[in-house]
Amino acid sequence: MKQIIALFKEYYRKAQLILPKDYALREFAIQPFNSNTYIRHLAFSSVNELRKYILEKIPRHLYYSSARYENPGLKDMESKKWLGSDLVFDIDVDHIPDCNITEYWICPNKHVFTNEQIKDNRCPICGASLEKTSIVTDECITKGVRELVKLVDILVEDFGFTKDKIKSYFSGHRGFHVHVELNEQDSLMDSNIRREIVDYILGLGINIHQLKLTDEKIGRVKRHALLPRINDYGWRRRIAKALIEYKKDLNVEDIIVDYVSGKLQPNVSHTLNNAGVILENLIDKAKVLVDEKVTIDIHRLIRIPGSINGKTGLMVTELKSIESFKLTPKLSPFKGYAVLKPFIDLKNMSIMSMKIDLRKNTPVKIELPIAIYIHLKGLGEIMRII
Ligand SMILES: [Zn+2]
Numbered sequence: 001m002k003q004i005i006a007l008f009k010e011y012y013r014k015a016q017l018i019l020p021k022d023y024a025l026r027e028f029a030i031q032p033f034n035s036n037t038y039i040r041h042l043a044f045s046s047v048n049e050l051r052k053y054i055l056e057k058i059p060r061h062l063y064y065s066s067a068r069y070e071n072p073g074l075k076d077m078e079s080k081k082w083l084g085s086d087l088v089f090d091i092d093v094d095h096i097p098d099c100n101i102t103e104y105w106i107c108p109n110k111h112v113f114t115n116e117q118i119k120d121n122r123c124p125i126c127g128a129s130l131e132k133t134s135i136v137t138d139e140c141i142t143k144g145v146r147e148l149v150k151l152v153d154i155l156v157e158d159f160g161f162t163k164d165k166i167k168s169y170f171s172g173h174r175g176f177h178v179h180v181e182l183n184e185q186d187s188l189m190d191s192n193i194r195r196e197i198v199d200y201i202l203g204l205g206i207n208i209h210q211l212k213l214t215d216e217k218i219g220r221v222k223r224h225a226l227l228p229r230i231n232d233y234g235w236r237r238r239i240a241k242a243l244i245e246y247k248k249d250l251n252v253e254d255i256i257v258d259y260v261s262g263k264l265q266p267n268v269s270h271t272l273n274n275a276g277v278i279l280e281n282l283i284d285k286a287k288v289l290v291d292e293k294v295t296i297d298i299h300r301l302i303r304i305p306g307s308i309n310g311k312t313g314l315m316v317t318e319l320k321s322i323e324s325f326k327l328t329p330k331l332s333p334f335k336g337y338a339v340l341k342p343f344i345d346l347k348n349m350s351i352m353s354m355k356i357d358l359r360k361n362t363p364v365k366i367e368l369p370i371a372i373y374i375h376l377k378g379l380g381e382i383m384r385i386i
Pocket of ligand 1: 108
C-alpha cells in the first residue's frame with residue numbers, strides 16, 4: 001500500500017482540484033488511508049492551505065460539503081450556521097436492475113472467494129470475517145450513462161436550469177454525480193422541497209389518469225386518452241421520449257410514433273394498442289434511478305472533482321460529453337506498468353475496457369491503472385511499479 005500512498009501524494013502535489021468559488025464557506029472532510037473514519041469539519045481559507053493539509057494527511061477519499069456555512073470549521077451543526085446548499089444527485093449503477101457487477105469476498109489475510117465459494121460471513125480458510133468487494137462492468141457503466149442523460153434532460157427541460165449551471169462527474173468508481181449551482185434563493189430549499197424534486201424524477205406517486213393517458217368514464221361522459229407528444233410538458237413529455245426510444249422493443253406502430261414525435265397533426269383516433277401495459281413500461285423506462293438520500297440531505301459531503309477515489313485509483317472526472325463516456329485507464333492519473341500478484345483467478349474479464357486474463361498467485365506485468373484498481377479492490381497486490 002505504501003507505493004500507492006506515494007503515488008497519491010505525488011498526484012496531490014500538482015492536482016487541479018475543481019473547487020467552487022465559495023470554497024471558504026464549505027466544510028471539507030477526508031478519509032485517510034488505514035482508517036474507516038472521516039476527519040470532518042475542516043475549513044480552508046486558501047487553496048495552498050488545503051494542499052498543505054492534503055499532502056500531510058494523503059486522503060484516500062476527499063470531500064467538501066454541498067452546503068455553505070458561516071462557520072464551516074465548527075463541529076456543532078447548529079453553530080455552523082447553514083447558508084444554503086447546491087442541488088446534488090447521485091446515480092449509483094449498483095441500484096440499476098440487471099446491472100452486472102462481479103462480486104467477491106475478501107478476508108484480511110488476502111483470501112478471496114466468489115459468491116459460490118462461501119457459506120456465511122466467515123473465511124473458509126482462516127475464519128476471519130469477510131468483506132464484499134466488486135468489479136463494475138463496462139456494460140453497467142453504459143447503463144449509468146443512460147440514466148445520467150435522462151437526468152440532465154429533465155433538469156434542463158422540466159426544471160429550466162441552464163446547461164452551464166449543471167455539471168456532471170464520474171465518481172471514480174461506479175456512479176455519476178450531478179451538481180446544480182443554484183441562485184441564493186433556490187439554494188435555501190429545505191429537504192422537503194428537495195424530496196419533491198426527487199419524487200418527480202423517480203416517478204413516485206405518478207398518476208396515469210391525471211396525465212390523461214387512458215380512456216376514462218366520468219359519469220356518462222367518456223373521455224378518450226390523449227397520447228403523449230414530444231412537445232408536451234412534464235411526465236407526458238418524458239413518456240413520449242421513452243416511447244420514441246423504445247418503439248421497436250414495445251412494438252409500437254409507425255403511425256403512433258409519427259404522432260408522438262410531432263410529425264403528424266393531433267387526431268383523437270390515434271390510440272395505443274395494449275396501452276396499459278405499454279404505458280407502465282414507458283414510465284419505468286423514463287424514471288431516473290437517483291439515490292434519493294443524497295439529494296434530500298442538505299449537509300451532504302460530496303467527492304471533490306479532480307480528487308482520486310480511493311476505492312479504485314480513478315479521478316473524479318467532469319464529463320464534457322456525457323454520451324461518449326467510457327470507463328478507460330485514461331481516467332487514472334497514473335501511467336506505466338506494475339507487477340501484480342492476483343489473489344484469485346480473474347479470467348476473461350474486462351476491467352476499464354481492457355481484456356484481463358489473470359491467474360491466482362501468478363505475478364504479471366500489467367498497466368499501472370489496472371494494477372492499482374485490483375490492489376485497492378483487495379483482489380491482488382502490487383509487487384513493484386516499473
Ligand atoms: Zn482468510
